[in-house]
Amino acid sequence: MNREQLFQEIKRxxxxxxxxxxxxIQKIPVCLKSSADPIFEFNRQIIDATAEFxxxxxxxxxxxxxxxxxxxxxxxxxxxxxxxxxxxxxxxADAKRGDIGNTSGLYAxxxxxxxxxxxxxxxxxxxxxxxxxxxxxxxxxxxxxxLTSNPGATDFQFIRNDSTGEFLYETILKKSQNxxxxxxxxxxxxxxxxxxxxxxxxxxxxxxxxxxxxxxxxGSLGEVARYGMNSQCGLLxxxxxxxxxxxxxxxxxxxxxxxxxxxxDEMDKLLEIKQL
Amino acid sequence: MNREQLFQEIKRxxxxxxxxxxxxIQKIPVCLKSSADPIFEFNRQIIDATAEFxxxxxxxxxxxxxxxxxxxxxxxxxxxxxxxxxxxxxxxADAKRGDIGNTSGLYAxxxxxxxxxxxxxxxxxxxxxxxxxxxxxxxxxxxxxxLTSNPGATDFQFIRNDSTGEFLYETILKKSQNxxxxxxxxxxxxxxxxxxxxxxxxxxxxxxxxxxxxxxxxGSLGEVARYGMNSQCGLLxxxxxxxxxxxxxxxxxxxxxxxxxxxxDEMDKLLEIKQL
Numbered sequence: 001m002n003r004e005q006l007f008q009e010i011k012r013x014x015x016x017x018x019x020x021x022x023x024x025i026q027k028i029p030v031c032l033k034s035s036a037d038p039i040f041e042f043n044r045q046i047i048d049a050t051a052e053f054x055x056x057x058x059x060x061x062x063x064x065x066x067x068x069x070x071x072x073x074x075x076x077x078x079x080x081x082x083x084x085x086x087x088x089x090x091x092x093a094d095a096k097r098g099d100i101g102n103t104s105g106l107y108a109x110x111x112x113x114x115x116x117x118x119x120x121x122x123x124x125x126x127x128x129x130x131x132x133x134x135x136x137x138x139x140x141x142x143x144x145x146x147l148t149s150n151p152g153a154t155d156f157q158f159i160r161n162d163s164t165g166e167f168l169y170e171t172i173l174k175k176s177q178n179x180x181x182x183x184x185x186x187x188x189x190x191x192x193x194x195x196x197x198x199x200x201x202x203x204x205x206x207x208x209x210x211x212x213x214x215x216x217x218x219g220s221l222g223e224v225a226r227y228g229m230n231s232q233c234g235l236l237x238x239x240x241x242x243x244x245x246x247x248x249x250x251x252x253x254x255x256x257x258x259x260x261x262x263x264x265d266e267m268d269k270l271l272e273i274k275q276l
Numbered sequence: 277m278n279r280e281q282l283f284q285e286i287k288r289x290x291x292x293x294x295x296x297x298x299x300x301i302q303k304i305p306v307c308l309k310s311s312a313d314p315i316f317e318f319n320r321q322i323i324d325a326t327a328e329f330x331x332x333x334x335x336x337x338x339x340x341x342x343x344x345x346x347x348x349x350x351x352x353x354x355x356x357x358x359x360x361x362x363x364x365x366x367x368x369a370d371a372k373r374g375d376i377g378n379t380s381g382l383y384a385x386x387x388x389x390x391x392x393x394x395x396x397x398x399x400x401x402x403x404x405x406x407x408x409x410x411x412x413x414x415x416x417x418x419x420x421x422x423l424t425s426n427p428g429a430t431d432f433q434f435i436r437n438d439s440t441g442e443f444l445y446e447t448i449l450k451k452s453q454n455x456x457x458x459x460x461x462x463x464x465x466x467x468x469x470x471x472x473x474x475x476x477x478x479x480x481x482x483x484x485x486x487x488x489x490x491x492x493x494x495g496s497l498g499e500v501a502r503y504g505m506n507s508q509c510g511l512l513x514x515x516x517x518x519x520x521x522x523x524x525x526x527x528x529x530x531x532x533x534x535x536x537x538x539x540x541d542e543m544d545k546l547l548e549i550k551q552l
Binding site: 155171 | 300
């Protein structure tokens with residue numbers, strides 16, 4: 001999916017919501033536990049209940065790998081189900097991969113060729129040749145970690161570069177623009193650091209930002225939109241647990257539907273403020 | 277496996293060799309392609325042919341994930357085969373994972389509880405809470421990326437911290453010592469930067485270092501031992517392609533045996549120089 005198509009979807013749905021399919025087997029409602037593939041069955045019902053309110057789904061690979069080969073099957077089945085039934089959805093494999101060049105190329109093969117997801121999250125630490133292999137498939141995206149939403153973000157991401165005075169995450173934003181462009185790269189910027197979006201938008205005015213941390217982690221959607229939205233929206237705001245585990249009971253899909261709708265309604269207003 | 281046991285294995289085998297099971301399906305000898313699980317069958321024959329010369333095996337997950345759920349089965353079968361037949365081998369899942377705390381915990385569950393590997397490679401960018409969940413299982417190890425062997429290592433790892441004057445990888449070495457110790461943490465240090473081992477040993481004199489980049493990537497084993505070996509050896513030197521793809525023909529296992537033996541013989545001499 002290209003940038004213009006994603007923007008059109010955002011306008012059509014009045015939403016820039018990404019739903020994180022962090023489908024922890026230990027939190028899935030009991031009523032699903034006896035199905036042949038509980039994680040996939042949970043995802044299918046969540047997707048059907050919420051797809052009208054979001055433009056992207058983001059399965060985090062940890063929740064699938066923790067179930068071994070069966071978990072991988074659930075992941076593949078989820079991607080296949082989305083591709084067949086909701087081809088307009090932007091699918092993000094939240095994998096935070098990154099390795100030496102030839103090895104990153106294999107991860108790219110796994111996610112873009114075997115599975116046809118739209119984007120993979122990638123960790124920047126190993127530099128250019130660990131990222132570039134993810135940028136060679138037309139219509140596919142790298143979402144590079146820049147400023148993450150977790151407490152440990154302060155350990156290294158705010159180290160100041162003695163030759164430029166920039167924070168490490170700013171150097172990553174700048175340098176990586178030599179590797180890709182606003183049509184094949186996005187950045188992870190945590191909502192828990194919304195005020196930093198002003199400076200980030202000076203460095204990457206056009207790129208889409210994937211923003212986790214709204215909701216369970218405490219970030220504010222209004223602030224994210226205020227500081228981060230650009231003329232093509234430029235935001236995918238992720239919510240995971242708040243939506244998919246809105247209820248631990250049989251009514252989980254119905255509650256997820258209501259929660260996603262409520263976020264979409266708020267996003268609709270925020271888009272209106274920016275006249276989008 | 278604890279540090280003392282690993283050191284005893286190194287002395288017993290006269291080897292600190294780690295064999296990287298980067299078992300690319302596209303490079304596996306044709307004669308194996310018709311077997312039910314070609315990657316596992318390849319690994320099994322490589323393991324049987326080389327285990328006497330090495331103390332560790334390191335499957336890189338990219339090569340398994342690129343084959344989807346079937347690849348995960350091959351990975352699980354490989355770990356199971358090692359555990360049953362070579363319990364003295366140190367198994368490293370080269371996964372370069374790292375995510376927010378609760379999610380890293382699920383990766384730890386995948387590798388340490390479901391699969392019983394000894395160590396996982398972890399990327400440092402997201403900081404403390406992304407690493408700590410891998411440190412809670414007794415006898416299990418984090419191998420944190422510090423200075424990698426690839427060209428992109430120079431993009432960010434050598435950024436100088438304006439408040440301490442340290443390189444980023446040095447800050448990572450120092451800070452991470454608050455999270456773990458020489459009994460549950462190792463560091464990745466590329467052999468292509470062997471001269472940096474002097475400074476690294478000043479920061480982490482006791483920790484084991486996992487050293488990729490000898491062989492195909494151009495690093496020198498002699499230099500690595502000279503600058504990096506400590507009183508408990510403190511080194512696991514990895515070789516992948518040079519050994520496992522020593523021959524593309526039916527005699528691949530035999531050639532891998534000879535290549536691993538030749539490295540072991542060199543390591544024996546290097547251990548002798550240090551009177552180990």
